[in-house]
Amino acid sequence: xxxxxxxxxxxxxxxxxxxxxxxxxxxxxxxxxVFAGDALSHVAFPGALAAAxxxxxxxxxxxxxxxxxxxxxxVLGRATLSGRDGGVALAADDTAIGIAFTFILxxxxxxxxxxxxxxGGASGIQAAHTLFGSIFGLGAGxxxxxxxxxLVVTVATVAISRPLLFASVTPEVxxxxxxxxxxxxxxxxxxxxxxxxxxxxxxxxxxxxxLLAAPAAAAHRIAxxxxxxxxLAGAFALVSVWGGLVLAYAVPSxxxxxxxxxxxxxxxxxxxxxx
Amino acid sequence: xxxxxxxxxxxxxxxxxxxxLVxxxxxxxxxxxxxxxxxxSAAVGWVMVLxxxxxxxxxxxxxxxxxxxxxxxxxxxxxxxYFAFCGAGALIIGRVGGSERRTWSExxxxxxxxxxxxxxxxxxxVSLYGGVLGDLDSLLFGDVLGISDGQVLVLAxxxxxxxxVLVMLARPLLFASVDPDVxxxxxxxxxxxxxxxxxxLGLAVAATSQITGxxxxxxxxLMPAASAQTITARPIPSLALTLLFGVGVTWLGLGISxxxxxxxxxxxxxxxFAGYVLVRAGAALLGVRRARPADPMPVDGVIA
Numbered sequence: 040x041x042x043x044x045x046x047x048x049x050x051x052x053x054x055x056x057x058x059x060x061x062x063x064x065x066x067x068x069x070x071x072x073v074f075a076g077d078a079l080s081h082v083a084f085p086g087a088l089a090a091a092x093x094x095x096x097x098x099x100x101x102x103x104x105x106x107x108x109x110x111x112x113x114v115l116g117r118a119t120l121s122g123r124d125g126g127v128a129l130a131a132d133d134t135a136i137g138i139a140f141t142f143i144l145x146x147x148x149x150x151x152x153x154x155x156x157x158x159g160g161a162s163g164i165q166a167a168h169t170l171f172g173s174i175f176g177l178g179a180g181x182x183x184x185x186x187x188x189x190l191v192v193t194v195a196t197v198a199i200s201r202p203l204l205f206a207s208v209t210p211e212v213x214x215x216x217x218x219x220x221x222x223x224x225x226x227x228x229x230x231x232x233x234x235x236x237x238x239x240x241x242x243x244x245x246x247x248x249x250l251l252a253a254p255a256a257a258a259h260r261i262a263x264x265x266x267x268x269x270x271l272a273g274a275f276a277l278v279s280v281w282g283g284l285v286l287a288y289a290v291p292s293x294x295x296x297x298x299x300x301x302x303x304x305x306x307x308x309x310x311x312x313x314x
Numbered sequence: 315x316x317x318x319x320x321x322x323x324x325x326x327x328x329x330x331x332x333x334x335l336v337x338x339x340x341x342x343x344x345x346x347x348x349x350x351x352x353x354x355s356a357a358v359g360w361v362m363v364l365x366x367x368x369x370x371x372x373x374x375x376x377x378x379x380x381x382x383x384x385x386x387x388x389x390x391x392x393x394x395x396y397f398a399f400c401g402a403g404a405l406i407i408g409r410v411g412g413s414e415r416r417t418w419s420e421x422x423x424x425x426x427x428x429x430x431x432x433x434x435x436x437x438x439x440v441s442l443y444g445g446v447l448g449d450l451d452s453l454l455f456g457d458v459l460g461i462s463d464g465q466v467l468v469l470a471x472x473x474x475x476x477x478x479v480l481v482m483l484a485r486p487l488l489f490a491s492v493d494p495d496v497x498x499x500x501x502x503x504x505x506x507x508x509x510x511x512x513x514x515l516g517l518a519v520a521a522t523s524q525i526t527g528x529x530x531x532x533x534x535x536l537m538p539a540a541s542a543q544t545i546t547a548r549p550i551p552s553l554a555l556t557l558l559f560g561v562g563v564t565w566l567g568l569g570i571s572x573x574x575x576x577x578x579x580x581x582x583x584x585x586x587f588a589g590y591v592l593v594r595a596g597a598a599l600l601g602v603r604r605a606r607p608a609d610p611m612p613v614d615g616v617i618a
Binding site (some may be wrong): 153294 | 540
């Protein structure tokens with residue numbers, strides 16, 4: 040299996056994307072921002088289409104879209120609160136998130152039509168590729184780039200983890216102690232935007248949501264301690280990706296992203312039933 | 315000049331333009347279906363915003379993908395698959411997400427995990443089917459100009475049934491949405507209400523996506539309700555405003571798209587968004603004035 044080049048590339052990119060998603064996913068779940076992560080994966084598609092319409096590199100449009108929207112959610116959203124009342128404040132943000140990404144997807148439809156008018160039917164296929172990249176279709180260079188970006192995001196998340204944890208759990212206290220809670224919130228969403236941009240083109244938008252939500256949610260149910268929780272989230276994501284890739288290799292009709300999500304979901308629903 | 319659907323003519327005479335619109339049966343069906351769906355999603359979306367279940371609504375709209383691909387695999391009409399998956403999704407979100415003592419972050423994580431599973435199933439079905447899903451394109455982006463008399467009838471009955479359920483449950487549902495703890499203590503079946511509402515939300519999402527496509531359902535489900543609730547917090551006026559916004563945006567979007575090469579979903583989403591931005595800007599301006607110390611804070615019937 041490892042003698043196949045596409046499999047080595049998939050494992051390389053998948054390993055680091057899994058780490059980045061697992062570690063940042065733990066904070067995403069803690070801060071109740073799963074919907075924000077989902078929205079970021081949706082705006083990648085209109086971003087790429089807009090760039091293509093403007094004649095710019097699609098990847099540039101994709102990264103710009105996710106990072107700008109990530110920062111936008113951070114700037115416009117209220118300072119993150121946790122706990123009961125915080126839950127309500129965050130949910131109110133979700134209304135704004137839903138409105139913003141619907142508008143951006145509407146623009147995506149506009150660009151898609153524009154393309155369809157000028158270049159026949161090829162645009163639809165291209166759009167589908169942007170939306171759902173395939174982890175088995177990675178070249179060696181793309182895999183290395185994905186791994187490098189994911190590693191940087193993982194390291195950056197770990198680097199800000201102490202103040203971010205403080206700011207997520209007790210934002211008022213953290214603010215009073217001089218922790219820049221708002222800036223941290225924005226910075227974290229920008230990091231999430233980078234993860235979304237990389238993950239949507241390398242492994243597909245579906246894997247992003249699956250790896251962000253399920254392993255981290257399982258880790259939150261099992262472990263109370265942040266250190267153990269973050270480690271568990273990363274480990275669950277890794278197990279899902281490795282297991283899913285091997286499974287998809289063994290069963291050719293099973294798409295790799297479906298296999299990875301199936302394992303991640305099994306871990307999550309297992310934790311719901313058992314813990 | 316006689317009208318020609320292949321070559322629409324937009325002039326300065328608004329009456330003549332509208333006349334051209336309603337000359338065609340497919341356009342009349344589109345406008346009718348649009349109005350039915352707009353009313354339904356306005357009412358359901360208003361409760362969704364109140365209950366802060368935007369993410370659940372979005373996840374239900376994503377059921378279009380596994381639903382359509384499962385139906386194609388089984389050789390059934392795609393709409394059946396969509397309604398079936400929406401219904402099942404509503405039950406699962408209601409059961410897993412609605413258990414007692416869940417925090418918001420746990421609930422959103424469980425909804426996100428469920429959405430990933432559903433999409434993964436969709437990919438699996440597409441892969442098993444192996445061919446090209448012909449109807450998937452029109453399903454993902456809506457096919458409002460191809461709506462038949464039969465579909466209008468189906469949409470009307472689905473909307474009537476959902477609205478009837480909402481009206482019957484209005485009082486306990488409002489109570490349970492605004493203050494679930496107190497409502498639960500008074501014996502209101504909060505959990506069962508939540509599942510029933512999610513099922514109605516699933517129906518509304520499935521119906522709305524026939525006009526806008528599943529990716530843009532929030533243009534009718536979320537934006538009119540969010541705009542109206544920004545203007546006033548009192549239930550009856552804001553519900554009436556939501557209906558007005560929803561139908562207005564739908565008809566305007568459908569009308570403009572008839573005279574344009576771009577799809578209705580784009581216009582509906584853009585007009586709806588523009589309306590929301592205007593409302594928020596207006597509210598922010600008024601809010602600044604209200605915040606001045608000289609002005610006493612007006613207390614509307616605050617419900618949230």
